[in-house]
Structures are given as structure tokens and as C-alpha cells.
Amino acid sequence: MLNGKAGEWISIVLYGGSMLLLLEWIYPLDEVTKTGYTSTFVMFIALCFILSATQLAFWIVSPIKFLGLLFVLHQLFFQPSFLSKEWVSLFWDQIQLNVAFLLTADWVSLTPFFRTLLFLILLWMLSYLLYYWFAVRKKPFSFILFTFVYLTVLDTFTTFDASTAIIRAFVIGVGIMGVAYLQHLLEKENMRMPAMKTLMMWIAPLLLVIGFSTVVGYAAPKFDPIWPDPVPFIQSTAEGSGFGDGPGAGVQKIGYGENDERLGGGFVQDDTTVFYAEAPGTQYWKVETKDTYTGKGWVRSQEGQFERTEGTLQELQPYSDLVELNEDYASIQFEDPGLLDKLVYTYGAEAVTYVQDSMNFDVNAITGEVIPVVNGETALPDAYRIDLQRPSFPVEDMRSVTEAGEADDQYLQLPEGLPERVVRLAEEITSEHDNRYDKAKAIEEYFSTNNFIYETQDVAVPGEDEDYVDQFLFETKAGYCDNFSTSMVVLLRAVDIPARWAKGFTEGERLSGENIFEGSKPEYEVTNNNAHSWVEVYFPNVGWVPFEPTVGFDNNSSFNYGERQDDQLEQEDQELEQPETPEMPKPEEGQEQEEDDSQAAAGWSISKPMQFTLIGAAVVLLALVIWLIIRKxxxxxxxxxxxxxxxxxxxxxxxxxxxxxxxxxxxxxxxxxxxxxxxxxxxxxxxxxxxxxxxxxxxxxxxxxxxxxxxxxxxxxxxxxxxxxxxxxxx
Structure with a gap:
């Protein structure tokens, strides 16, 4: 028969293991949901489990857990002092408000406070449930199995990488199963808990098996997946149900697509490599632009004229003499371009070079498209090089543009049904600025300072009577690059600043230890996940300048914040005269010697005991000073x-x-x-x-x-x- 003390220790070990498994359910929430402050929930779980493990009376444990629950809510949502009169009033108001939502079945309006309260109550109940199944019944297998299923589902269908989490769950799970089996064996055979030496002889092989299996499983080479990734498979086989490229709601596959008439709806990730790039630094890779916003998405008012060239791209981005240009190059090697049948290029592209004979390029200066052609047919090259004149845009010269307009009407177009509050918002954002650049920057920075969220899955789709930009700016405030870039273009045009919508790819992930190209520049892997859209603003004395409004992304273009070039020449001859430093008089020869002698005499006049006392006081004072310095x-x-x-x-x-x-x-x-x-x-x-x-x-x-x-x-x-x-x- 298992003695009571030994049984209690086994129960505590099993219950502690259940807590560690439950934490594996909490850790991914920070990445796959909008749940923040997961560390706070971890501490609350630890409090609940520790109190349950003490086996104190219910009337002692429950009030402490309830106070812990209130304190968590206080840390997350309340400013007044904990349990003060004002605090209790705010707490009660939140309860009344959310109960009203519950009674009317208005689930969407439930506040974050109440959702967090319900989640904490769930964790509280789980601490009791797991105590029963692990410490009392000692039946851990079901929860261990559910934990593995949960982690594998997250690893498959979300961006969460569960590799380390699965290893931890394996170690914890096998350890729990081993301890549970030991307890079951001792009870079945009516045996007492063996001595520590005997017990270690039992546990050592278990630890050895766990350690060896973990190391081998982690270090062994992994075979490529036998089955394809289910997410892209589901997308590709669900045409007509909201998947794939094209207008309509539903979950879409991320990547380059031609049809932008109906924006909105979430998408799932696809890490298929589109191309590799060798570039002088982080660059946005442009494919095309569009100019007409319909209220639901983007189309073109004119398709432009394609000009056949042997590789010249200078007409794509004609910059004025005010733009500083730096000669460079970049190289592209396609891997799996998918629907992409155009060249990608970066700002400052001057010419494209390809080794294949008879290849020409149709270049469209209006839409920004570069289509490779062989014998009259579109044929994307395997690899090519781009000669660059990388621009550095002059900020002060762009600030000199104070008037509106000065561009084709197509870049000031807005749909007739655009809600008036969008225009009022644009005027409000730019009201404190008197030039085009600062107005554009104010709109660009508006999203990062007004609680807009980058979201790829739970993204709204406007109804027939709703405007895509209006819905994003005033209702959801959650979306991805298309939401941010389209909204910025519309806000710019609302205050008569010409702008257009650009699309392509971000810089991708920098490679380390791989040599795709023979050059010495950094190399990047660009996948479908890097498909992106941004904004271009027109400055008549510069050209088209890129802006990046999407939260979490940075504009990789170079900007020169020096003075205007016209003003620099005026300051070349201006030099300030430095005042001469007056020469200090030297002390007389006898004076320094007399001071030294008097100091020496004063030192010898102090007795030795007094010297020791002063030294001790100095040491104590020094120690005190050091302690205060460390403390402060x-x-x-x-x-x-x-x-x-x-x-x-x-x-x-x-x-x-x-x-x-x-x-x-x-x-x-x-x-x-x-x-x-x-x-x-x-x-x-x-x-x-x-x-x-x-x-x-x-x-x-x-x-x-x-x-x-x-x-x-x-x-x-x-x-x-x-x-x-x-x-x-x-x-």
C-alpha cells in the first residue's frame, strides 16, 4: 500500500506537470491571437495551481484566487488604486455594461475587460479540473494527447513554430506518464515507496530514455514532408469559396495577383520562394502601379503605352537633377514566380541585362510594368541583372512644394460616393502643415500613432453600400498593407496631393551562409509572404517618391535631410572666427614650493592614532558612498x-x-x-x-x-x- 506522504509527493509531481502542459497552451496566444500580456496569465495559473496543491480549505483558497483575479484585471485595465472606491465603481460599471451585452446577445461588443475576466475564470476552473484528473484520478494521457494535437494544429495552420513547444511537451508528457505508471504499479502490487537508492534505479532509465530520445529527435536529419502543406492545398482546391486571386470576400492566398478590384478579407501565409535577390541593401521590389480607386479596390483608368526596348528602363522613374543618384546593381533569380509574369525591379532601375539572345522588354511608363518578350511571347527569364542609379530624395526641396495639384487628374481621382468624413479626417491630419512633404508624412505617421493594427486573417470586407477606406479608418482599424496603402492614397488625394498605389514585394529575408550569386552583396530570399503594396507621392521638382504607411513596415528608400541644393552654395564662404583663448598667468616660482611645504608640515603634525582613525573613517565613508552609488x-x-x-x-x-x-x-x-x-x-x-x-x-x-x-x-x-x-x- 502506498504511504500517504509518498502519495502526496507523487500527486504534486503529476499536478505540477499538468501546470507545465497547460502553460504550453498559453505561450502561443501571444503570436496567433491578439492576446497580450500572456506572462500575467502565466502568473495567475501558477497562483491557482500552488493554492490548489496546498489542499487548504475551500473558504481559504477561493478568496485568495479571487483577489489574484481582481489584481490581474487591475494591472491590465485600471488606473485608480487597487480596491479603492473609484476602482470598485469602475469595476461595477464594466460588469453592468457587459451583462447588458450578454442579455441582448451582442457578443461582438463585449469589452476586453470582460473577455479577460471570462478567460481568467476559465483558467481558475481548469486548475480544479486538472487537479482532479492528475492528482486524484492520475489519468494524464488524455490531456497530454490533446496538448500534442493543439500544438500540431497551431504549427500547421498558423505562423506559430511549435518545434520547441512539441519537444517540451514530449519531455513533460513522458515524465508524467512514467511517474503515473510508477504510482499505478506500486498500488497494484501493494508495495511501499522504495528507498531513494532503489527509486533512483527506477527513475534513472526513464530519464535516460527521455534525454536520449529528445537529443536524437532534435539532432537527427529531418526528411522533407511527404504530404504537401495543407493550407495552400485547401486554398487551391477551394475556388469559388473565397480562395485564390480575384475579387470577393473570404480567405485568400497571399502572393502576387493581377485582380485588385475587390480588396478585403483575410489571407493565410505561403512561404513559397518566388525569387532570390542580390542587392546593395534592403529594397522594395516593384512590379506595377494603379491609379483609380473605386471604393472597393483598384483598377486602371488607362493601360498606358508599351515601348519595346532592349533593356532600357530609364523612362520608368525619371528623376530631376535635385535627386542624388548612386551607381549600383542588383541581381534576380526566379524560383517559383507563380502568377508573376513581369520583371521585379527597385527604385533607380536604369537598365536590365540578360544573357539570353533575342529577349526584349515591353516597358510601360504609366503602369510601371516591364514584360519580357521572346519571339513575340511573354517569357520570364530565369535570372537577370539590373543596373541601378539609386536615388536619395531631397527632403528640403520636396518641402518647397506648397501648392496643390500639378499632376494628371487621374492621380487626384476619388469615387463619387466617398464619405465626407474621410475628407474631413485628411484635412484634420494635415491642418498644421503648409507643404506637400510634411502633409504626406503626417498622413503616413497617422496610422502608427492612432491604434491601427496589422492583421492578416480577421479582416473585414466592405458591403455593397460601404467604402473600403472608410470602413478601415473609422470602424475596424485592422488590416494589412492593402488597407493602409489604399487609405493613405485616398487621404492624400482628399487634400489635393497626387498619389498612386504601388505593388510588388518587400526585401525578403537575408540569407546567411548561402551563395546563390557570385557577387559580394547581401542576398535575400523573397517569398509569397513578402507580397506588399505601398504609396507613391508625386513631387513636381523630384518625381514619384515612395511612402510606407503600413504599421510594422519601414520605408527602405533613402532620404537626404540636408539643406536645399540652391542654398548650399551660399554657405560655403561663411566661416565663424574662433576667439583666442587668453593665456593664464603662471604662478611664481617660490609660491608653489611654499604651499607644498606648508601642506607637508600640516600632515606630519597629525598623530598616528588619529591617522588610523581618519583612514578608517575614510574607508567607511568610501564604502558608504560606493553603496549609495550602486543603490542609486x-x-x-x-x-x-x-x-x-x-x-x-x-x-x-x-x-x-x-x-x-x-x-x-x-x-x-x-x-x-x-x-x-x-x-x-x-x-x-x-x-x-x-x-x-x-x-x-x-x-x-x-x-x-x-x-x-x-x-x-x-x-x-x-x-x-x-x-x-x-x-x-x-x-
Whole structure:
């Protein structure tokens, strides 16, 4: 018969294993859903399991769990002091509001607070259920099986990579099954728990099998999948049901497509490689542009004229002399282009070179298309090289454009049924700016500072009486690149700024350790997942300039923030005279010697006991100073960093200040998670403090680091945001 103490320990081990398995259900939520702060739920689960394992009375455990539940809600949603009168009032208001939604079956309107409350109650109930099945019944197999099914489904149908999670679940599951079988064997044979030495002889082989299986399974070479990826298969066989290229709602397959008449609806990922690229840096790969927005999607008002060339592409992007050009090249090698039958190229493309004889290129300066032709038929080459004159767009010259219009009417077109509130929003966003560039930047940055979300699956499709842009701007605020880019074009045109819709691919993923090309430039793998759309704005003294409004993406084009070229010549002859430093008088020869002698005499006049006392006091004082410096090091460093940031408006100082801010936040417990973007982390920090200062500061930081924008204009605002955040952290 198994003794009570041994049985309790086995129950605790099994119950602890069930908690670890349940955590494997929580970890993926951060990636595959909109659930944030999963670490908070992990701590609540640990609290519930620990309290259940104590086997204390129900009337003791339940109030503690309930307080833990309330504290989690407090940390996530409430600003007043915990359980204060104002806090209780807000809590009760939320309960009443959501109960009203429940009574009317208005499930969509349930607030995040109430959804989180229901989720916490579910975790509470699961802690009881798993205690019964693992610690009491000792029947762990079903939950282990469900955990494997859950992880494999997520790995197959979402972007979550469950490789490591499955290994962890395997180790935990086999360990639990081994302990459960040991307990079952001891009870069946009516045996006592063996001595530790005997027990280790039983457990050692189990640990050896688990360790060996894990290492072999992880390190062994993996065969390619026998069956194709089910997601693309389902897409390809579901034509007519909302899948594939073309107008209509439903889930679509990501990748390049011709038909953009009906935008909207979610899509699933497809990591099929379209092409490999060798490029001087991160580049957007352009395919074509469209000019007419219908309220539902994009079409062309004119197809343009194709000109047959032997490879010249200069007509695609004619830039003025104000644009600085740098000679370079890029190489493309197609792998699986799918529906793509046009060349991809980057900004500044001057000519395309291909080794195949008799290949020509039909170039359309209006639509931006480059179609390769062999003997009158379209034939995409396997590989080609592009000669580049990479542009650096002059910001100050673009700011000189203050008037509207100055472009073909096709790039100012808007549908007749466009809701008036879209136009009012565009005017509101740009009201503080007097030139075309700053207005375009204000619209570009509007999405990243107003709680818009990048979403690829749960994306709305406008009804017959709804406008695609209006729905995104005012109702859903969730979508992918087509939503963001189309909305920016419409907002620009609403304030008479000519713009058009561009599509192609982002830069892809940089390869390491592979040599697809023989050159020395970075190499990238571009997949269907990198299909993308963005915005081009016309500046009459420059040309078409790309802008990137999509949240989470950065404009890879180069911008020159120096002075206007017309003004640079005027300052070449202006030099400021440096004042001469006055020469300080030298001390007289006898004076220094007299001071040294007097100091030496004063030193010898102190007795030895007094010297030891002073030395001891100095050591204690030094130790105290060191202790205070260590204890207050963040405060001291904040003063020094703040002073530097206040006096210097350069990238290095801003970077040092921002990194110090991350360190201070980490000391407070707000740690930047692995794989988490700075914008996601900033949102977490803002939710903690109850304001949006960290997101604003991060926006400036990304613009300075990734876009090479000078911070002179925003220096005071950057310092104010940084100083406020540091003060709140150290308060």
C-alpha cells in the first residue's frame, strides 16, 4: 500500500506537470491571437495551481484566487488604486455594461475587460479540473494527447513554430506518464515507496530514455514532408469559396495577383520562394502601379503605352537633377514566380541585362510594368541583372512644394460616393502643415500613432453600400498593407496631393551562409509572404517618391535631410572666427614650493592614532558612498544621460538614452521579450503607465535609426518624452 506522504509527493509531481502542459497552451496566444500580456496569465495559473496543491480549505483558497483575479484585471485595465472606491465603481460599471451585452446577445461588443475576466475564470476552473484528473484520478494521457494535437494544429495552420513547444511537451508528457505508471504499479502490487537508492534505479532509465530520445529527435536529419502543406492545398482546391486571386470576400492566398478590384478579407501565409535577390541593401521590389480607386479596390483608368526596348528602363522613374543618384546593381533569380509574369525591379532601375539572345522588354511608363518578350511571347527569364542609379530624395526641396495639384487628374481621382468624413479626417491630419512633404508624412505617421493594427486573417470586407477606406479608418482599424496603402492614397488625394498605389514585394529575408550569386552583396530570399503594396507621392521638382504607411513596415528608400541644393552654395564662404583663448598667468616660482611645504608640515603634525582613525573613517565613508552609488546608480545615470540628451541632438546620444530607458524598464520588470518588436514593447509599457509616451518616443527612435532622419526638429519633444518616462520609472 502506498504511504500517504509518498502519495502526496507523487500527486504534486503529476499536478505540477499538468501546470507545465497547460502553460504550453498559453505561450502561443501571444503570436496567433491578439492576446497580450500572456506572462500575467502565466502568473495567475501558477497562483491557482500552488493554492490548489496546498489542499487548504475551500473558504481559504477561493478568496485568495479571487483577489489574484481582481489584481490581474487591475494591472491590465485600471488606473485608480487597487480596491479603492473609484476602482470598485469602475469595476461595477464594466460588469453592468457587459451583462447588458450578454442579455441582448451582442457578443461582438463585449469589452476586453470582460473577455479577460471570462478567460481568467476559465483558467481558475481548469486548475480544479486538472487537479482532479492528475492528482486524484492520475489519468494524464488524455490531456497530454490533446496538448500534442493543439500544438500540431497551431504549427500547421498558423505562423506559430511549435518545434520547441512539441519537444517540451514530449519531455513533460513522458515524465508524467512514467511517474503515473510508477504510482499505478506500486498500488497494484501493494508495495511501499522504495528507498531513494532503489527509486533512483527506477527513475534513472526513464530519464535516460527521455534525454536520449529528445537529443536524437532534435539532432537527427529531418526528411522533407511527404504530404504537401495543407493550407495552400485547401486554398487551391477551394475556388469559388473565397480562395485564390480575384475579387470577393473570404480567405485568400497571399502572393502576387493581377485582380485588385475587390480588396478585403483575410489571407493565410505561403512561404513559397518566388525569387532570390542580390542587392546593395534592403529594397522594395516593384512590379506595377494603379491609379483609380473605386471604393472597393483598384483598377486602371488607362493601360498606358508599351515601348519595346532592349533593356532600357530609364523612362520608368525619371528623376530631376535635385535627386542624388548612386551607381549600383542588383541581381534576380526566379524560383517559383507563380502568377508573376513581369520583371521585379527597385527604385533607380536604369537598365536590365540578360544573357539570353533575342529577349526584349515591353516597358510601360504609366503602369510601371516591364514584360519580357521572346519571339513575340511573354517569357520570364530565369535570372537577370539590373543596373541601378539609386536615388536619395531631397527632403528640403520636396518641402518647397506648397501648392496643390500639378499632376494628371487621374492621380487626384476619388469615387463619387466617398464619405465626407474621410475628407474631413485628411484635412484634420494635415491642418498644421503648409507643404506637400510634411502633409504626406503626417498622413503616413497617422496610422502608427492612432491604434491601427496589422492583421492578416480577421479582416473585414466592405458591403455593397460601404467604402473600403472608410470602413478601415473609422470602424475596424485592422488590416494589412492593402488597407493602409489604399487609405493613405485616398487621404492624400482628399487634400489635393497626387498619389498612386504601388505593388510588388518587400526585401525578403537575408540569407546567411548561402551563395546563390557570385557577387559580394547581401542576398535575400523573397517569398509569397513578402507580397506588399505601398504609396507613391508625386513631387513636381523630384518625381514619384515612395511612402510606407503600413504599421510594422519601414520605408527602405533613402532620404537626404540636408539643406536645399540652391542654398548650399551660399554657405560655403561663411566661416565663424574662433576667439583666442587668453593665456593664464603662471604662478611664481617660490609660491608653489611654499604651499607644498606648508601642506607637508600640516600632515606630519597629525598623530598616528588619529591617522588610523581618519583612514578608517575614510574607508567607511568610501564604502558608504560606493553603496549609495550602486543603490542609486540608475538615478545617477539618468541625470548624466538626461544632460547629454538635452545638450546633444545626435543619433548616438539618442541611441544611448533609449537603451538606458530599456535597461531601466527591465529593472522595473518590463522586459523586452525575445521576438517582440519595439512598437509592441512600447504598447506594453504605455499600458502599464497609462499613457502613450513610450510609443511616441519609439516612433521618433525608429525614424532616426531606420530612416536616417535628423532629430533637430523634434529634439525638445524627444527630451521631454524621455525625461518623463525616466522620472516615472524611478519614482
Amino acid at each position: 546608480r540608475l538615478v545617477i545615470m539618468s541625470k548624466w544621460k538626461g544632460k547629454r540628451l538635452e545638450q546633444h541632438a545626435d543619433v548616438d546620444t539618442f541611441t544611448e538614452g533609449y537603451q538606458f530607458l530599456l535597461q531601466a524598464l527591465a529593472k522595473k520588470g518590463l522586459i523586452l521579450k525575445e521576438g517582440q518588436t519595439l512598437r509592441e514593447y512600447a504598447s506594453d509599457v504605455d499600458l502599464w503607465f497609462g499613457h502613450g509616451e513610450m510609443s511616441k518616443l519609439t516612433t521618433y527612435y525608429e525614424r532616426v535609426i531606420y530612416r536616417d532622419e535628423p532629430m533637430d526638429e523634434h529634439h525638445r519633444e524627444v527630451y521631454r518624452l524621455w525625461n518623463r518616462l525616466v522620472n516615472e520609472i524611478l519614482a
